[in-house]
Each structure stands twice: as structure tokens, then as C-alpha cells.
Amino acid sequence: MKKRVVITGLGVVAPNGVGVSDFTESLKQGKSGIMFHQELKDLNFSCQIGGIPNISDDLKSKYFTDLQLRGFNSSGILYGCIAGIDAWKDAGFDTNPDSKLDYQTGLIFGTGTSGVEKFREAIYKLDEGNVRRLGSTVVLQTMASGVSAYLSGMLGLGNQVTTNSSACTTGTEAILMGFERIQNGNAKRMLVGSCSDHGPYVWGGFDAMRVMTYKHNDSPKQGSRPMSATASGFVPGSGAGALVLESLDSALERGAKIYAEVLGGEINSGGQRQGGTLTAPNAEAVQRCIKKAIENSGINASEIEVINGHLTATSKDALEIENWSKALNRDGKDFPYLNATKSMVGHCLAAAGAIESVASVIQLNEQFVSPNINCEDLHPEIEKLVASEHIPTEKIDLNFNTIAKASFGFGDVNACVIFKKYQE
Amino acid sequence: MTNQELIAKLKAIVSPYIQDEEAFKNLSEDTDFVKDLKINSANLVDIILDIEDEFDIRLENEDMEKMLDVKSAMAIVNTKLAG
Numbered sequence: 308m309k310k311r312v313v314i315t316g317l318g319v320v321a322p323n324g325v326g327v328s329d330f331t332e333s334l335k336q337g338k339s340g341i342m343f344h345q346e347l348k349d350l351n352f353s354c355q356i357g358g359i360p361n362i363s364d365d366l367k368s369k370y371f372t373d374l375q376l377r378g379f380n381s382s383g384i385l386y387g388c389i390a391g392i393d394a395w396k397d398a399g400f401d402t403n404p405d406s407k408l409d410y411q412t413g414l415i416f417g418t419g420t421s422g423v424e425k426f427r428e429a430i431y432k433l434d435e436g437n438v439r440r441l442g443s444t445v446v447l448q449t450m451a452s453g454v455s456a457y458l459s460g461m462l463g464l465g466n467q468v469t470t471n472s473s474a475c476t477t478g479t480e481a482i483l484m485g486f487e488r489i490q491n492g493n494a495k496r497m498l499v500g501s502c503s504d505h506g507p508y509v510w511g512g513f514d515a516m517r518v519m520t521y522k523h524n525d526s527p528k529q530g531s532r533p534m535s536a537t538a539s540g541f542v543p544g545s546g547a548g549a550l551v552l553e554s555l556d557s558a559l560e561r562g563a564k565i566y567a568e569v570l571g572g573e574i575n576s577g578g579q580r581q582g583g584t585l586t587a588p589n590a591e592a593v594q595r596c597i598k599k600a601i602e603n604s605g606i607n608a609s610e611i612e613v614i615n616g617h618l619t620a621t622s623k624d625a626l627e628i629e630n631w632s633k634a635l636n637r638d639g640k641d642f643p644y645l646n647a648t649k650s651m652v653g654h655c656l657a658a659a660g661a662i663e664s665v666a667s668v669i670q671l672n673e674q675f676v677s678p679n680i681n682c683e684d685l686h687p688e689i690e691k692l693v694a695s696e697h698i699p700t701e702k703i704d705l706n707f708n709t710i711a712k713a714s715f716g717f718g719d720v721n722a723c724v725i726f727k728k729y730q731e
Numbered sequence: 732m733t734n735q736e737l738i739a740k741l742k743a744i745v746s747p748y749i750q751d752e753e754a755f756k757n758l759s760e761d762t763d764f765v766k767d768l769k770i771n772s773a774n775l776v777d778i779i780l781d782i783e784d785e786f787d788i789r790l791e792n793e794d795m796e797k798m799l800d801v802k803s804a805m806a807i808v809n810t811k812l813a814g
Contacts, residue, residue, distance in 0.1 A: 373747060374747055374748060374774075377747060377777070378777075440780055440783075442776065442777050442780060443773040443774055443776045443777050
């Protein structure tokens, strides 16, 4: 008998809100966290807007010691640790440097790349022949698993501690990997999530591919327009999301607050066949991923009431919705409510799946659907598939039980997870 | 520079890395960086870099290997400054 898995803690560091309460408020208000960045302009970026969480030095010093902050220059690890510690505390645990090692809790915290700015510092020194002067933390800040290493040490976790990486699918994949570990009885709790650095050295490659919008440098808050007829590319974001997953038994035993249940999900790849490429999805594999996620959750497609899509604001949005429509065999007024968190935070890349899953769980828990901002001009191809009132541009209150979250990434990889309101 | 001045400078340099306040308060020539001050051994390379910056000297790998306590650090810094 596989164990039921519930969510007992949330943490988030997003461009439009740091901490669950600020982020929830922003989701309700449809507040954009996208801003113009002079640095991008100075570096001749086509897209000069982006989403960067607002973290003060005061806040940093609440999570990191002065020693940890010496020579620290890895924004992804910063965001990941803040979100992770918040989720841990939210689940009712404390952070005590002398705590007893907890063999029942593990950590899967993903990222695309780590400490890019730190790496740049190191490369400059190294190319000048000064490798001896790099200091002791270049490896820790630039290894992919840096965030897991920092975070697990802060919390004293003794189960599996690792980092996954699957482009923009990373966060959603981390949730499902942690879910399986608990489901199979290998851990009682898993802190899962993902993070992404901000800044030109992460975003530059996307700018060069011309997949980011260059049309909103003077109107940053209108820049991220998933599902809009005038969508012209994504807006880069950054941050982290974190969730404490826990076996239902363990959560009940300690009387923990339960946000939602993770019913199940699916992870697959389109293998870059049948139209799939390094950068484009194989539609059949996407549909299969959604169908299998529903099947693995033991529910019917008709039970999905809200979808938090990948929906980046590129030309692929209509294709994504077509895939949802085919996989669920639902359209028009029968299509679930649709939610594009990226309209407010941009595309947070490796952090996207985790931040948007946190957004999904918050909406489920508080029974609302957040506004899709900047899609007053719904794309005509999408309007053919989904009744426009199911793509709200203002917040709506909705009693619902089930939300599906999917993420798709470069390399033709897919992940879909189903969250349900907890019922005994 | 007197020994007292040198110790004061070294004390300021190691202060961000120490994990034992009591041993740090009583820092003397005999204080061991790792055993007494409980400095993470990985941070010894950072201390070396900070010493290089403070005294405008260059420390070689051999110097680094020897620099395990306050006394040896003082000796190495004095040698470099004299050289």
C-alpha cells in the first residue's frame, strides 16, 4: 500500500513577493514583479526587463551568518535557502544549528545552474593566473547541488539530499521525485523545490535566442503576456519555491497543518521525436504526460477544475492549451479554469515549476483563482479552445478541489502534478 | 611592528571565521586555528588571502601548510616582511 503524501509547509521567493503572505497578496491583486533593469540595457540586451525578488541585507542576515555571506555571490542559493527555511518553519519545525540529525527527512532542490556571478568572478581571477586567490567557496557556490548543500546543513537533514536539473521542468520534477520517495516509504518528509539565479549571465543566452520580448522595455509590467494575442516572448524571472512534503501518517501524528494532498503525477520526455526538438515539445508526449498524471492520481480528467499551465508568453501557448484540451478531452465552457502565474513573475526558469506549484497550492488552499494579467486581448487560437470566462483577468473566488500543474522544458521534458484539497 | 601589534592584526583577520568565542577572547601565541578557535579547515585558505591583503605579502603553499596556529602565522609574516 503506497503512502498518501500531503503538503505541510510552503516557502517562496518570487519577483512579486517574498514570503507566502506577500506572495499570496500579490497573487490576489494581480501584482506584477517585472521591472526595467538598467544593467540589461547597458549590456545591449534586446529584453531589458525582468523579475528579481527584493531581498534586503537585513533579511539576508536572518537566514545566513556573516561568515556564510563573506564572498557570497550566488542569488539562486540565496533564494533557495530563504524559501526552504521558510517552508520548514511553516511546517512547524525549527532551525537549530545543534539539532539532532533527522534521518527521516530528505531534500530534493533543483536548479538549472548555480552561482553564475560567482563563477564569472572566479573565471576573471583564474584567467589572470590567480587561481590561488579564488578562496574556499567557489566550488560550494557554483556546484549544481550548492543549494542542497547549504540548505540541508542549515536544517540537519539526513535522508537523501540531492539536486535535480531538467530545465524549466525542474521544480515540478523535484516535487514528484520527493513525492515518490515518501510514497514508497523511503522518507517521512522531503523538502522539495527549485531555484534560479537572476541576471544577465543566466538570461543572456535566451536573449540571444530572441525568445524574450523586446517590446516592453518602456512598459515592464505589461511585458509578460501569456495567452495574449500580442504576446511577444517571455520575460525572464528568478527566485525559488519550496514545499515540505510529508506522509499523511506523519502529518496527522504531529497534528501538522495540511495545505493539500499530492495525488500523483507523471514525468516524461518527448525524446525530440515527432516534432519535438531541443527547444520544442513533442505534443504527443505532452498529452501523454497529462493523461498519465491523471491516471496515476486515480481520478478522471473531468475532475480537474483549475490548471496552472506552463504558459510562458511565447508562440507555444496555443499549442500547450491544445495539448491540455486533447489530453483532457475538454474544451469551451467545459475546459477548466486556466492560470498563468508567469503573467506576474515572468519565467523564473528552473525555479518556475516550484514557484508556480506554490502558487497553485495557495490558490487551492484559499479557494481563489488568481488573475491572468495582460491577456485582455486573448489569443484567437486560444479562444477557440477555452471559454474566455475560464481565463479570468480579475481574481475570482472559486470552491474547488483539484488543480493540475504542468511544466515543460528545453530538452523536450515534461512534468505534471495533481494537487487536491485534503479530505480524510 | 611589535608582537602585540601583530597579534592584534591577526586577531582581527581571523575573527569572522572563528567558532569558539571563549578561545578567541583568550587568543595568544599558542592558540591553534582549528583545534582552539574551531575554524573550519576550508576557511584557512581564506585567512591566508586576508593575511596577504593586510600585509601586502605573498604566501606560498609551503607557508600555508605551516600556518596552523598564531605563533607560526606570526613567524611567517615576520619573515616575509623582513624579506
